Amino acid sequence: MSEKVLMKGNEALAESAIRAGCRYFFGYPITPQTELAAYMAKRMPKENGVYLQAESEVAAINMVYGAAATGARTMTSSSSPGISLKAEGISYLVGADLPAVIINVQRGGPGLGGIQPSQSDYWQATRAMGHGDSHLVVYAPSTVQEMADYVYHAFDIADKYRTPVMILADGMLGQMMEPVVLPERKTEFIEKPWAACGHDNKRPHNVVNSLYLMADDLERLNIERFERYAEIKATEQRSESFLCDDAEIVVVAFGASARIARTAVKRARENGIKVGLIRPISLWPFPERAIERTMDTAKAYLSVEMNMGQMVDDVRLVVNGRRPVEFFGHTGGVIPTPVEVYIQIENLAEKVGA
Amino acid sequence: MAEKSNILFERPEALLPVQNTYCPGCAHGIVNRLVAEAIDALGIEGKTIGIAPVGCSVTSYNFYACDMIQAAHGRAPAVATGVKRVLPDHVVFSYQGDGDLASIGMAETVHAATRGEKITVIFINNAIYGMTGGQMAPTSLPNQTTQTSPYGRDVTTAGFPIRVCELLSTLDGVAYAERVTVDTPKNVRKAKKAIEKAFTYQIDGVGYSIIEVVATCPTNWGFTPQGAFHWMRDNMLPYYPLGVYKDVKADGYKDIYEAAAARAAECPLVNKEGDR
DSSP states (O other), X not given: OOOEEEEEHHXXXXXXXXHTTOOEEEEOOOTTSHHHHHHHHHHGGGGTOEEEEOSSHHHHHXXXXXXXHTTOOEEEEEOHHHHHHHHHHHHHHHHTTOOEEEEEEEBOOSTTOOSSBOOTTHHHHHTOXXXXXXXXXXXXXXXXXXXXXXXXHHHHHHHHXXXXXXXXXXXXXXXOEEEEEOOOOOOOOOOOTTOOSOOTTSSOOOXXXXXXXXXXXXXXXXXHHHHHHHHHHHHOOOEEEESOTTOSEEEEOOHHHHXXXXXXXXXXXXXXXXXXXXXXXXXXXXXXXXXXXXXXXOSEEEEEESSSSSTHHHHHHHHTTSSOEEEEEOOTTOOOOHHHHHHHHHHHHHHHTO | OOSXXXXXXXXXXXXXXXXOXXXXXXXXXXXXXXXXXXXXHXXXXXXXXXXXXXXXXXXXXXXXXXXXXXXXXXXXXXXXXXXXXXXTTSXXXXXXXXXXXXXXXXXXXXHHXXXXXXXXXXXXXXXXXXXXXXXXXXXXXXXXXXXXXXXXXXXXXXXXXXXXXXXXXXXXXXXXXXXXXXXXXXXXXXXXXHHHHHHHHHHTTOOEEEEEEEOOOHHHHTSOHHHHHHHIXXXXXXXXXXXXXXXXXXXXXXXXXXXXXXXXXXXTTTXXXXXX
């Protein structure tokens, strides 16, 4: 049976990916995902796998594209500025319907930004990760255990829907140590009859491609892909609801900021404020249904993020003007404190008479 | 009807019976065919994966009968690396033009070569961007007129062309680099031999191999097909001399590892006991 071990978030991501059957890792050094690549460099040779330090993030994501095209489980990891470089390759993965896992251990931006934890790539991950009509599934773990669980799950979702999947973590989750139960090694994988892995003279050639020069063809393929997105939206929303049954104030927070928000929510409950927390785990698809379920009791929403206010857009889209939606956050690597969030909750409760 | 037909010329099996998308007189058609003939000759179609670039040969995934992957502009060597690392017993080739390989994809090109990836790169150098309508390429000659060098390539502002075989031949990962052309039957035969040899080096694990084909672009150069070959012979071949730029086996080594160790014989770390 699996035992509890103490690990860094970045290492848990790496070990769990290996257990999910990932044997091909391509990366380029960047803080604060360093431990992940170092772990892969150490472990992959012992698993008869490949760790390859690419010449750039651009090359790394295209190596992932090649490995994914053969049907292999493959992954790359980086942090914010490096993810921007991978955007081209991610769009091609989407366009060619290739499964792959991309880790973003976020740091502050824009530009070179800083190396402290941040959640300021939310828009990039959920809105505009690459050019064209495209989405990718995005998971935001908030514990080291969830780092392990969701990277494992990400490979299955990637294969099932033939889509890239991103784990949107941050420097805090990547660097922190927590006890974790690692998943069992995966032994059964789905068939990939579309893979370009050599036809062995037994079938017509397979082509992995994202080019469609006829407008009608490209439109049809995009519509088909969006039908798949609709299925993902219907079946793959993930979130945690904490003390939401009678909540008049609903805090929405993901990843590291949800850990802080939870402490503030508990404190506010002790002081008699009816407050709850929705923690989106899937950022795309956004957990619209979980937010909708709070509408009966909610008088106001508060989005808490480590950025200038990005996920708050998605909360407002669901709430659609029916309730006030406010935002509180810090950015640039500054981490909000529970006391700050508590004060926001208290003020908002007073304002809306909760 | 004769009992036995004596077939002198037919379509290679590794080329599908589809119409290609090249302009009349373009050398791509010849080189696509040579690659297919090499695949047939070595009997490797079933275990070959080709990488198509961005450029005039972007749709070559429709022409080859082996499995094919279309890559982002310039990224074919990185994609080929990903494929080869998963399938080390398979044959992987990329087919790239000068803009793709020597401009936007130069980092991927140099690093795949220096890693000694066991891949084969077929490089078409016709000194121009064909697909987008004739812009200056990294290999456009000094004073060559193109859409984006309308007064001729001015080396004081646009710099000098990149000589790919010369550049890559300095890298330890390269097992075989040869520059060929396809303007005459004799040169076509030489090119075919070179391509076959490059695949053989890959199969034998000797190292990275690249065949640069000095080619033409009658459409964007504004010549007839034969006129383009004349211009190529007069101007390109003096700048890009044909020949073998690196061949580690001809140099007497088993593979790139032996050759690289010999080159750095004075370095104790490189030649540490117990290494290869």
